[in-house]
Amino acid sequence: MKILIVSDTHAKHGNLDYVLEQAGSIDLFIHLGDVEGDEEYLDAVIECEKHIVRGNNDFFSRLPREEEFDIGKYHVFITHGHYYYVSMDVDTIIEEARSRNADIVMFGHTHKPYFSQKDGLTVLNPGSLSYPRQDGRKPSYMVMEIDEEGKAHYEQKYL
Template sequence: MRVLIVSDTHGRHGNFDRALEEAGQIDVFIHLGDVEGGEDYMDAVIDCEKHMVRGNNDFFSDLPREEEFYLGKYKVFITHGHAYYVSLDPEYIFEEGQARKADIVMYGHTHRPFFEQKDGITVLNPGSLSFPRQEGRKGSYMIMEIEADGTATYDQRYLG
């Protein structure tokens, strides 16, 4: 299973289209908020299972604030992250993941990639495709693959 994980596109589709093309065939698409009206576009161009949540800039969106679902054997919790103070410290979102018995926690909001595995939980942020804030300022996204044996691997990617 191949999963494309993006966040913070802010209504801009140029880098999103590039990431979608670079990712190749995907089975699941995850957007971690601040879609800013891009939901219809993404629905139109992506033909697979989709999970999208609203962010702090998605004022008129009907998207859920957060979602829990399974990818293979992994329980996943997704949210934009602003309600969990991720700009200050990822510890709050980690604790929320523990409380929800999640295996994987995904968030956005900071516009900076993040990846940590501890105490059996993977916490990740793919960064922002539209307004990256990390050194080098390249739009970023993540590919998660679940192998036939159930093992999950993660690949942080940057647009060239």
């Protein structure tokens, strides 16, 4: 199973279109907020199952603030992250993920890629496809794959 994870596209879909083309066939699409009105566009161009949450710039959006769902044997919690102060540190979002018995928590908001695995919890942020803020400022996203044994593998990618 191949999962494409993006965040913070901010209604600029040039890089997203490129990533979708490069990724090829995907089984699940996850957007971690700040789509800025592109929900209909995403529905039109992405044919697989989608999970999209509302970000701090998604004014008047009907997207959910956060979601929980399962990917294989993994319980996943997704949110944009601003309600959990992710710009300061990841402690609050980790605490929330653990309270929800999540195996994986995904967030955006910081526009910087982040990945850690500790004590049975995977914490990730794919960065931003439109306005990257990390050193080098390369647009970024993640690909998660579930292998035949049901184990998750992650790859941080840059444009």
